[in-house]
Amino acid sequence: MHDDHSHHEHPKYALIFAALCVFTLISIMADVVQLPYAVKVVAVLSVATCKALCVLAWFMHLKFERAWKYVLLAPTTILALGLPLALMPDVGEHYYTQEVPQMDDYAEHLEHRKHAAEHHGEAEPE
Amino acid sequence: MSATGVALEHGHDHDHAHGAHGHHELSFVKKYVFSTDHKMIGMQFLFTTLLMMMVGGALALGVRWQVAFPWTSMPLFGPLFAESGGQISPEFYTMLFTMHATVMIFLVIIPVLAGAFGNFLIPLMIGADDMAFPVLNMLSYWFMIPAIACFGLSFYFGGAAAGWTAYPLLADIRAAAPSSGSAQTFWLLGVTFVGVSSMMGSVNYMTTIINMRAPGMTLFRMPLTIWAMLITAILQAFALPVLTAAGFMQVFDRLDFGGPLEGIHTVFFIPAGLVVNNADPTVGGGQPLLWQHLFWFYSHPAVYIMLLPAMGMVSDMLACMCRKPVFGYKPMVFSMSAIAGLGFIVWGHHMFISGMNPALGMTFMLSTIMIALPSAVKVFNWIGTIWGGRLQFNTVTLYCAAFISMFIVGGLSGIFMAAVPVDIYFHDTYMIVAHFHYVVFGTTLFGVFAGIQFWYPKMFGRKMNETLGKWHFFLSFIGFNGAFFPMHMLGIAGFPRRYADPYIHPYLEHLMPLNQFITVSAIIMGFGQFLLLYNFGTSWFLGEKAGRNPWGANGLEWSAPSPPGHGNFDVPPVCYRGPYEYSNPNNPDQDFWMQTDPPKSKKKPEGDAGHGH
Amino acid sequence: MRKFWCGFFIFWPIAAVVYSAVSPQFNWWFPGPSVTELGQRIDNLFYLILIIVTAVFIGTQVALGYVLWRASHSKAERAWFTHGSHNLEVIWSVVPSVILLFLALYQMDVWALFRVQSFFPKEALNAPVAEVTARQFEWRIRYPGLDEHGVPKKLHLKPQPDDLYTVNDLHVPIGRPVMINLRSDDVQHSFFLPHLRIKQDAVPGQIIPIWFKPERQGNFDLACAELCGWGHYKMRAQLIVEREVEFQAYLQKLRADQNYDGHATPSAVAKKDE
């Protein structure tokens, strides 16, 4: 069962590996350096996507496979992106008033404490 | 998985070695119990599901009894649950319909289509000697057994009682349904086992259909059954994992509910601060609607998993019975694909009233209504297939005609519910119950009955009895319509489903006689099923002997011996044409032209299915 | 036998249509005309779909019966050899899709009126009449307290000390849009008013507004339509639609009962308050 395509040009696996390491460092840097939250999110997620593409293309040899890879991966990819998107309007946001008594009260209370602390110019308790 | 996957393939090669070395008798256990032969596995699925159909049906009759004659002791079955003098308590009623649906959906409809017919037919119809991974295939059957055991245990522990949809928080919080303490957890485990079984089956089917077709069997020469099986497998492979994941979340939510801050359990579906049954407020942060989304993300595609294979099989049988090519082969393929594709984006129609975002409601209404379109194409093509055929009213034809007829009813009632404003009223009434029984029983099960009758000769080498078959058809059809057509009226009258005693509501009081009529019809239909079992059992020994091709059909399976031996084909099949060349004028000898018949002359063009004439 | 089976497949749709047609006479139909205008529009949509669907039903069943009859009585030696017709496929895809698209778009505004808050009548949106909290297995109703003139105050999301409470007994005034805040304490329930064609799930952790404008006086059933445990069927309550004055009087009586100190007779307290 040896497939015919196992003798293609050897990709430079070590190079890919190095790239992946660099990507990882970038995401850690993104955490260490103080970035605006949105920028940070976008940055680390795009880095993750790049990493994923590297792994898929070279480590998983998709770059060297024939067209079946599209037929096979397109549905899952669409569904995998679609499911969270479809959940967004309902679970990620709320059309109706959410009511979580314990937490709402407590969040308010924390807010108060913070304000009070600022007012008195002292450090926040805890 | 891959370990098994790969190792299995080695096992497979190994089997061949055996075959080649001559007559190596398999032990009884290897041949009939832990068999890796797709035909035996298919038959195991078939027997199991028929048995389970009786169990599920018995549960349904319990449900029916309570709705028609509340608080009276049930005849025959009463003694089985006689704690309360054979009466059905509300707790027991809740569990009855939950388990009825569970058995019927997870242990009958889904496994009978994909498990029994998928297994038996796929390799035979594409001309392979077995599935790609026979051991994996065997495992997929044997994973049904722990599933059945889990559902049985669920029964034993008082029964899961949150409906087959298992909505949290009723299913999630132990205090909310105290009677279903561990029962609900076992129920979830059972569903997980069914899921693993289906997942194994579906990757196996896809691999087999994609990679193991006989020479000449191009994609558009595949019988519609195979197309349906392929599409079903895709649906299953990509939708099911979501349910499995959600099931795990619910299991973890249920782990321990010793009270807040005691016992470890997750809170995916549990909002904070609920007071259930006067217990302390819950800790949480989760959202109950999340489950509904994840559940229906699987379970709506699942209703097409419960339908598409039957559609494919009926197309094949109709063509054979009418001696006529399937009308619009390619439109049939495309509409099945469209149903599958759209099927992934309509799940929200089960949640119109659930408190979801109204904008989603509109989107889902649009996609749901549009799914009627490919279904319409299929209905019209079936009618077109019969049109101008030479038809014989044997049992197979009757079941197939009923299939089409019932699908129209079930599908059209779906249109009422797909319309959101109308669903405001109909949601969770018997209109829904009527709708889905028309599609799952009226449509799918009639298709399955037809399939049993049609492929029985291939399975056992004998035909089933026609007269008994017709009686079974008659009783099933009459009983079925008597039972489920009036349910539409119940729905219009606003009769809510899952009610142990609806008549305490004044506006429902006058509906009791109608319900009694329904129950009597259901009993007629139920007892009609014994005819099927009797026919199935006795024809094994008494049926008329059938040759290789008793129906004069075209598929590759009919070129194998009946029943096919180990490895299926005595002559390696080659496919020369599409599956529906009935009454082809280029073939003057017979009105069918098997896919394996070599071409008569090299010059004359032959039709591939799908090229219009 | 051929004749019998062809008749069979032609007869049963006829029976179904006849059965449906006589059903209203036996009361196997809607529980009376809708009490709200919105419900009336839902009924109209239902009838519109019913007409379309009946036409399709009869058309397809007749076609099925006809082709069955023709095919089973065919004297031809060979069946008609055809793989289909492109034109027909186009026709029977386009025609239904036009009908279906029309159906889908035609209903949007009723849905919007029922659920989209920006379409709610303004006066209702700003002044919910009551809060209904579902729990296993009853409906708890909270009205806002009354001010010194006996006029209901604004309903707060959080309970107030002077709120008025009842169980399983929802009174609303006739002739003006009424908004209800729907909540649940434990599991999902569903607020189902069959005579008003209204249904909405109560979801723990959410406060869902529902509005309706009752136009007929009377007692109507309120049922639970989402499985909520063994007692699901017995979550029975009533909706009482009454004239504005009666409604106000009811609230005052409620207050009187609630303030009843155990000495005077409740009705006496009520009288004193008036």
Place this chain on the structure above:
Amino acid sequence: MSHAPSHAVPPIKMGLAIPNSKLCMWLFLGTEIMFFTAFIGTYMVLRLGSKGWPTDPEVTHIRVAAGGINTFVLILSSYFVVVAHEAMSLKNFEKARAFLKWTFALAVVFLGIKSYEYYGKIDHDILPGHIAENDQQAKYKVLKESEKAVAWRLDQLVSKAKSLNAFEKLPEPANDPSKLRKALVDAAGKLKGSDKPAEAAAAEEFKEFDEPDAADPSKSTMFSRFKAMKKDIQSETVPLSEIQHQLEGLKSNEQWGFVFKSVHEPHPILYGNIFASCYFLMTGFHALHVIIGMILFAIVLKQPKLEGWHDFVENSGLYWHFVDLVWIFLFPLLYIV
């Protein structure tokens, strides 16, 4: 048999030019993608739908460094799989074996770091369902846990008293804590002057359950101080910081502070339970996949000869890369964002 080459058959291979096993593996990975999509999607929408989410590493005990190292470990192991497969293709089996051993070892390292992280969470009781979401719950949690601790201590001392025969007579009923406490105090009086050191020491311990006059704080015992804290908690007006202070006091006692060792520092985390649910669910299932991958590699490594295992290595490699891929997304989503 039908595979036996027959000359009548035109040798047309239908389907794709890849082995069944590889096709099946890719299809299976498709299902796996959906499986993790459900988890990751759930996490994202739940988080977006919550009004708060704990992100402060001091609170969540999420260590970016640990996650980062683990990412590196998985990438490296993925690299080794790929070169192992390469070596298999080139029939360089010994080299392949060596690479696979590295992969296996790295998987062990990954799980090691993961368990270290889990340990930190368990230690701080950041477990789903266990986390107090507001001050009130935190206080009650302290109460519950210290009640348990005190009960445990009572049990311990009662058995000790029994073994020393220190009770004059067993209290009736034998499981009434208040009676037991009294019996212990009596026993302490009895043993006080004993010349056996064990008994004298025991007497000291038994005094922990004495309830002296509340008026004199210098005379306070373990039990009286516990009761004072309990009263404060139940009054619901004493702020959490005060309770915290009292608990610290209890814990720091030289004699019996260890009794309260099992009581967790109260720190409420808003949305902590849902956070912990997501964290453990995703990392837990990922770890499970790592273990399955290790089993696959173990199977290969157990083989005396790797000849003929090329496809197996390729497919387990695909699987392993997928596991890596999941982590590539989990890392930023759980540790950084």
